[in-house]
Amino acid sequence: MGSTGQNAWKLADHPKFPKGKTIAMVVLDGWGEARPDQYNCIHVADTPTMDSFKTTAPERWRLIRAHGSAVGLPSEDDMGNSEVGHNALGAGRIFAQGAKLVDSALASGKIYGGEGFKYIKQSFDNGTLHLIGLLSDGGVHSRLDQLQLLLKGAAEQGAKRIRVHFLTDGRDVLDGSSVGFVETLEKDLSNLREKGVDAQIASGGGRMYVTMDRYENDWNVVKRGWDAQVLGEAPYKFRSAVEAVKKLREEPKANDQYLPPFVIVDESGNPVGPIKDGDAVVTFNFRADRMTMLAKALEYADFDKFDRVRVPKIYYAGMLEYDGELKLPSHYLVSPPEIERTSGEYLVHNGVRTFACSETVKFGHVTFFWNGNRSGCFNEEMEEYVEIPSDVGITFNVQPKMKALEIAEKARDAILSGKFDQIRVNLPNGDMVGHTGDIEATVVACKAADEAVKVQIHCFDCGRVCCHALVLMLLFLLIPFSCHLVGDNEFVVACVFPRTIIDAIEQVGGIYVITADHGNAEDMVKRDKSGEPQLDKSGNLQILTSHTLKPVPIAIGGPGLKAGARFRNDVPTGGLANVAATVMNLHGFEAPDDYEPTLIEVVDN
Ligand SMILES: O=C(O)[C@@H](CO)OP(=O)(O)O
Ligand SMILES: [Mn+2]
Numbered sequence: 001m002g003s004t005g006q007n008a009w010k011l012a013d014h015p016k017f018p019k020g021k022t023i024a025m026v027v028l029d030g031w032g033e034a035r036p037d038q039y040n041c042i043h044v045a046d047t048p049t050m051d052s053f054k055t056t057a058p059e060r061w062r063l064i065r066a067h068g069s070a071v072g073l074p075s076e077d078d079m080g081n082s083e084v085g086h087n088a089l090g091a092g093r094i095f096a097q098g099a100k101l102v103d104s105a106l107a108s109g110k111i112y113g114g115e116g117f118k119y120i121k122q123s124f125d126n127g128t129l130h131l132i133g134l135l136s137d138g139g140v141h142s143r144l145d146q147l148q149l150l151l152k153g154a155a156e157q158g159a160k161r162i163r164v165h166f167l168t169d170g171r172d173v174l175d176g177s178s179v180g181f182v183e184t185l186e187k188d189l190s191n192l193r194e195k196g197v198d199a200q201i202a203s204g205g206g207r208m209y210v211t212m213d214r215y216e217n218d219w220n221v222v223k224r225g226w227d228a229q230v231l232g233e234a235p236y237k238f239r240s241a242v243e244a245v246k247k248l249r250e251e252p253k254a255n256d257q258y259l260p261p262f263v264i265v266d267e268s269g270n271p272v273g274p275i276k277d278g279d280a281v282v283t284f285n286f287r288a289d290r291m292t293m294l295a296k297a298l299e300y301a302d303f304d305k306f307d308r309v310r311v312p313k314i315y316y317a318g319m320l321e322y323d324g325e326l327k328l329p330s331h332y333l334v335s336p337p338e339i340e341r342t343s344g345e346y347l348v349h350n351g352v353r354t355f356a357c358s359e360t361v362k363f364g365h366v367t368f369f370w371n372g373n374r375s376g377c378f379n380e381e382m383e384e385y386v387e388i389p390s391d392v393g394i395t396f397n398v399q400p401k402m403k404a405l406e407i408a409e410k411a412r413d414a415i416l417s418g419k420f421d422q423i424r425v426n427l428p429n430g431d432m433v434g435h436t437g438d439i440e441a442t443v444v445a446c447k448a449a450d451e452a453v454k455v456q457i458h459c460f461d462c463g464r465v466c467c468h469a470l471v472l473m474l475l476f477l478l479i480p481f482s483c484h485l486v487g488d489n490e491f492v493v494a495c496v497f498p499r500t501i502i503d504a505i506e507q508v509g510g511i512y513v514i515t516a517d518h519g520n521a522e523d524m525v526k527r528d529k530s531g532e533p534q535l536d537k538s539g540n541l542q543i544l545t546s547h548t549l550k551p552v553p554i555a556i557g558g559p560g561l562k563a564g565a566r567f568r569n570d571v572p573t574g575g576l577a578n579v580a581a582t583v584m585n586l587h588g589f590e591a592p593d594d595y596e597p598t599l600i601e602v603v604d605n
């Protein structure tokens, strides 16, 4: 950084933007911009607030890139995701991300010379190497081709007995694609067997039901995986993994994301690959959030989240280090991106007090990912992070409104309290419900997220902001109490009683920045090259549960925004990483020189 100590963190004053404005920084998770048709849930949903940014202040609304190289992913075919999206938003620079770092380490062979691999290699003579992770080519948490290279490389390095414990996907890839991935894996393992390596699949289960929980939402998910992977116990036993996945998918409503846990057994009915003393384990996901809980279970001597029954003495390494602050796990095959000097850390050093909030399933996104994969606050006196417990044990199409309103109310209270300069939230609905593939529920989810940003005054009759609504709004403005009629056309006089985020920002004379981390809800079907829905062999639509390659909107506004502030037109390829400098400007500071350029300027009239 050139100089050391507090001075190194000092940001220059911005010549035009004043300090001291309260800023609401809102991330709508999984909210991209796409063609408006019936499979675009954001288009279908009633989203008057998000629509109004685009239509009423086009100079303060634009699209930014949220996938591929804009967020440090290997190629432009890589969809965005929450990890890389929030990393870019918070860090203001683009870092080569886990997917890319693992690619290079495997391509150069450096992975095999590293400390992590040497550590697990100690098991190769007498023990088994277990590989646990997500089996797909989604590229969000892991990639099949990386697993294939690792399997081959480990065998070449002397692994004699290998067991794979996979999680089926259906969330970053089409539902049903699990069968093909398992077949491919079986072929690879059979090739290894021909070369004399005892290599087999040992267990499996759907990622959302087995192992890949995050932010401690539901430890039962990790326990189900532990029982199958470590203890060799599961409600289902099969001789073959392909048969297991095919059979379990036949159950009504079964899907790849939620397959129950199963173990593979030998001809005597014994599990072929429980984890034992002296074995090595590699969790081969590069992304942290959904591996951290398992990493704790595998590594911590002191552990009380569930009864592990048996804790084998193993050589455990993560594909990456998953938490830089906790140093978890202690051994890893590839060093993670060093995301340092994030905007959050700078702002704290420059007196900006921060409040961050989401519900459990996205809590780490606006804290851990935002701060460069670092858990905890930089300065507890200046920051408050609030987690609203998510619903547990349901798929979110059942409760598509999720905790959007609760998050908005917490943000509203934080804004009105005057205790914070930045109030940062993630509204999960578009993403979490979009991943279920339930189009109707995703429409409800999008409306809920829009309402959390700002509740619009609606007319009882037509449900729109018509002249009746405006007259009513005026009327209630004159009456010193709030009116609240609950129903589908919820009617709130937000001007009198601030209900959600923008209402509160308006009341305190603040600024809002509304954006998203990647697309999801704006496209719910697989499409051909011309953008038309692509039908499968039987003529059915293929529902897209994954993220997309689409850009996301960003809007700025609010009474505290300097007159003449607008988006520059000389940053046409701007992406998520340009947002940090933008927000620093709005707080009254120049961004550090190596940050991606700001998106805004002030035009003097
Ligand atoms: O749920 C998740 O783990 C990913 C998709 O794999 O979604 P997001 O990046 O939005 O968290
Ligand atoms: Mn996301």
Ligand SMILES: [Mn+2]
Pocket (backbone or CB within 6 Å): 030, 082, 431, 432, 435, 520, 547
């Ligand atoms: Mn998602």
